[in-house]
Amino acid sequence: MRCVTNGANGGERTDAGDLTPAQRDRVAAALADVEPGKGNLLPALHRVQHELGWVPRAAMTLVARRLGISEAQVYGPATFYSEFRLTPPPASLLTWCSGPTCRVLGGERIKLILEETLDCRLGENGPNDDYGLWLGQCNGTCEQAPQVWLNGRVVGKLGLADAARLARRLRDGETADAIAPPPADAVEIQPALVRRGETP
Amino acid sequence: MSAAYEALRAEAGPPREARERPLLRVDLTTSSVAAGADGTLSRLRESIAARGLDVEIVRVGSLGLSFAEPTVELQRPGRLPVVYGPLPAEEVEDFLDAVLGTARSEAGGDDRRWAIGVRGGDGQAGEGQEGVPPLSAHPFWAPQQRRVMELMGVIDPESLSEALAGGRYAGLDRALEMEPRAICDLIEAAGVGGRGGGGFPAGRKWKFLLGAPGPDKYMLCNADEGDPGAFVNRILMESDPHLVIEGMAIAGLATGAERGVVYIRDEYPLSVARMQRAVDEAAAAGLLGGDLLGSGRAFRLEVVRGAGSYVCGEETGLIASLEGLRGMPKIRPPFPAQRGVFGLPSNVNNTETYAHVPPALLHGADWYREFGTEADAGTKMFSIGGALRRTGIVEVPFGSSMRELLEEIGGGVPDGGAAKGIQPGGPLGGLLNADDLGLDLERPPFTERGVLLGSGGLILFDERACAVDLALYFSEFCEDESCGRCTTCHGGSQRLVEMLGRITRGGGRAADLERLGVVDRTLQNANCLHGQFTPYAIRAALRHFREEVELHVLERRCPARACRGLIRHRVTDASDPALAEAAALCPTEAISGDDASGRAIDEAACVQCGLCAELAPAAVAVEDRFPVAAAAPA
Known part of the structure; x- marks a missing residue:
């Protein structure tokens, strides 16, 4: 159960702002071949997130209309599942792996060092939304533990000082892609991250 | 053929x-x-x-x-x-x-x-x-019996041709000549058991679905592998997706289910992509769809992405998620075979279970039972990690020794360190003391020790890890992932987190040792296994690490120096030059002084992260925050 004030994606953004006409069109296009019916809710929300980088409240309304269900039936699951982002992702996302292998190798202290150095709690973004520190669920790349992900790329076998240095580079303005550049044959091993989320 | x-x-x-x-x-x-x-x-x-x-x-x-x-x-x-x-x-x-x-x-x-x-x-x-x-x-390879892993790492997982050249779909071809009940009988005789941890015989489970009325039934694959530290299903789907698809199609033929869904956790995008590609290729080749290999029989398969919820690994939670609802488990009965997804009879098996079906069908029950034990037949994939030299995925017979798996295959704790314990079976699996390393890898000895063998994740930990800290960690995980439907579960896990958190901050009370047991017994009234198994970690800590728990509660000491509320860092050599970098990197700027005057840690600012002790191990001591001697001043 994700508590809206303490979830992986931070507090819920309460703006009831509408989408821009261009965004409405993009969401409509993304949902065009989704058949009505409750069973297609998760695929529909995934498409919205893929298109916009997150799931704004206003987009939930469009999903509800498309599927022919109530907004409450969309809102409940959209806020229950932790992979749906209710706030725009930052340009540089630092994801801290919460898995047990990382834990037994010092992961909890790494979280503390990241929070203190970046001056934001887990689940929050830093000033200006330049970077964020979010919680990641174990993806089983435990040979790299303890680890974090920079825009989805694993930075592993971290010592405590390594974590502090990494956080300082982010805090001092380096981007995630500059610190851990993706190679030409980059393979996405984290859910696709749309780099710059758009606020309606 | x-x-x-x-x-x-x-x-x-x-x-x-x-x-x-x-x-x-x-x-x-x-x-x-x-x-x-x-x-x-x-x-x-x-x-x-x-x-x-x-x-x-x-x-x-x-x-x-x-x-x-x-x-x-x-x-x-x-x-x-x-x-x-x-x-x-x-x-x-x-x-x-x-x-x-x-x-x-x-x-x-x-x-x-x-x-x-x-x-x-x-x-x-x-x-x-x-x-x-x-x-x-190679020690990592020698003890293995690679049956379902035979083609893993050998074939291109995005090529149906390579899968076919490796023999995939020969089992499906054979199954098309068999009566549904005969397939169920064969799989039951082989003893193929549920690899998610339950071990229930798959053939017998399928018969429930075979007996369900009506033509509309669902075969569901649980690829939600939510147990952190377990990555068996992921490697399987990323390396040999057609093996899983073939197993599901055979299960469909065995039960009359003409539709199937693979539900994959969202944290595995590469698994989603490769399974989707494999399904599309298989369908285009007539290995899925309305006319399997020209037989006139049907099995259609789709891939669904989860969205991040641990309880969706529970079969009724998974079904709720497929229906577009919050992934809240339901009370059984009705069982999925009676009333599953969209109200239709359904069967749920773990990904690895399906992978064992084609080889069992092709080679027969005697071949399958050549490995394994009375309780658990065949081989099992394990993901091993933690304080371990060789992290990885292996396949060994059920009944192999855990010591062999972790010390020979895995190479034991790196740099000659000592193993302290094992964490089997994910957040609900509990903890084992290293004294139990000799257990056989099958369900009964684990159940006897009050823990779960689970779906195949095994994490070795050394002296740096603390049993109370791990119990707190898993309780926090279970609290966060509780679906919220029943108060027993979400309230009970909250109480566990509160009590364990207080203990690790130095607020333990003697009565806690008793009260943790009360919460445990109360949680047994939770609606589903998530709540009922939530206290396994603290129960196992009390059973296998009793002394360590008592030291935390009664003496406010953490021998592993892991619980930050019970330790403090103190500079013992103020002039050590290594302290300069520690002072510069300290996240709370708690180290004052300079090279000339020497350096000290400001206790009020220090959060006990341990960074200074890592950088200047000779100059920083990690001590009990509440030393026993201090309780009795001279």
């Missing part, structure tokens, strides 16, 4: 191997990419092109050697393939000099620097070649 299958096999051709030119297999899975395999691949492509070499490069799944990622395998014409790793991108040039240059000494490189072993043509054995020993002699 049906004519349709024969035609597909003929079209697919023989298994890929180096015929005229060298063949380079590059492991591209989540584990290897985490170690930089996509960077290695990019460099290999560039360098091979720049050198004008004629080398075939193919992407493959994982051999399971996570500890040696990124791994590659080179086969030269007329030779056996050699597995190499780790091969980071920056060593690609040297590697190519060594393996594709002239003679070893002339090229100035020696490929033995990266060599792990020579893999035999059959995927199991090898003779050794040019000074490189056979992979079958």
Whole structure:
């Protein structure tokens, strides 16, 4: 159960702002071949997130209309599942792996060092939304533990000082892609991250 | 063999191997990419092109050697393939000099620097070649019995042709000639049990669905592998997706279910992509769809992405999620075979369970039972990690010794450290003391010790880990992932987190030892296994690490120095130059002073992160915050 004030994606953004006409069109296009019916809710929300980088409240309304269900039936699951982002992702996302292998190798202290150095709690973004520190669920790349992900790329076998240095580079303005550049044959091993989320 | 299958096999051709030119297999899975395999691949492509070499490069799944990622395998014409790793991108040039240059000494490189072993043509054995020993002699490989992992790391997981050339769908072809009940009987006789942890005989479970009325039934694959630290299903889907699909199609034929869904957790995007591709290719070839291999029988399969919820690994939670609801488990009965997804009869099995079906069907019950025990037949995949030299994925017979798995295959704790305990079966699995390393890997001895063998994740931990801290960690996980439907579960897990949190901050009370048991007993009234198993971690800590728990509660001491509320860091050598960097990096700027005056830690600002002790181990002592002696001042 994700508590809206303490979830992986931070507090819920309460703006009831509408989408821009261009965004409405993009969401409509993304949902065009989704058949009505409750069973297609998760695929529909995934498409919205893929298109916009997150799931704004206003987009939930469009999903509800498309599927022919109530907004409450969309809102409940959209806020229950932790992979749906209710706030725009930052340009540089630092994801801290919460898995047990990382834990037994010092992961909890790494979280503390990241929070203190970046001056934001887990689940929050830093000033200006330049970077964020979010919680990641174990993806089983435990040979790299303890680890974090920079825009989805694993930075592993971290010592405590390594974590502090990494956080300082982010805090001092380096981007995630500059610190851990993706190679030409980059393979996405984290859910696709749309780099710059758009606020309606 | 049906004519349709024969035609597909003929079209697919023989298994890929180096015929005229060298063949380079590059492991591209989540584990290897985490170690930089996509960077290695990019460099290999560039360098091979720049050198004008004629080398075939193919992407493959994982051999399971996570500890040696990124791994590659080179086969030269007329030779056996050699597995190499780790091969980071920056060593690609040297590697190519060594393996594709002239003679070893002339090229100035020696490929033995990266060599792990020579893999035999059959995927199991090898003779050794040019000074490189056979992979079958490697401690990680030798004790394994690779049945479902046979083609993993050998074939391209995004190629149906390679899967067919490796024998995939031969089981489906056979099943099409059999009566549904005969398939269920065979799988039941083989003793194929649920690999998610329950161990329930799959053949018997299928008979419930076979007996359900009506033509609309669902075969569901639980690929939600939510247990952190377990990655068996992920490696399977990323390396040999057609094996899972074939197993599901056979299960469909055995039960009359004409529709199937693979529900994959969202944290596994590469699994989603490869399963989706495999499903599409299989459907296009007539191996899925309305007319399986021209038989007129149907099995349609779709891939659904989860969205991040641990309880969706519980079968009724998974069903709720597929219906577009919050993933809240329901009270059984009705069981899914009576009323499953969209109200239709359904069967849920773990991904690995389906992978065991095709080999069992092809080779028969006696072959299948050649390995394993009375309680658990056959082999099992395990993911091993933690304070371990060799992290990875292996397949061993049920009943193998856990000591062999962790100490021989896994190599034990690195740098000669001592093992303290084992965490089996995910957040609900509990904790074991290292004294129990000798347990056999089957369900009964684990259940007897009050823990779960679970779906195959085993984490070894050493003296740095604390049993109370781990119990708190797993309680926090369970609290966060409680679906919220029943108060017993979400309230009970909250109480556990509160009590354990207080204990690790030095607020333990003698009565806590009793009260933790009260919460445990109360949680047994939770609606589903999530709540009922939530206290397994603290229950196991009280049983297998009693002394450590009592030290926390009664003396406010953490012998592992893991609980930050019970320790403090103190400078013992103020003039140690290593303190300069510690002071500069300290996240709370708690280290004052300079080289001239010496340095000290400001206790009020220090959060006990341990960074200074890592950088200046000779100058910083980690001590009990509440020393016993201080309680009795002179």
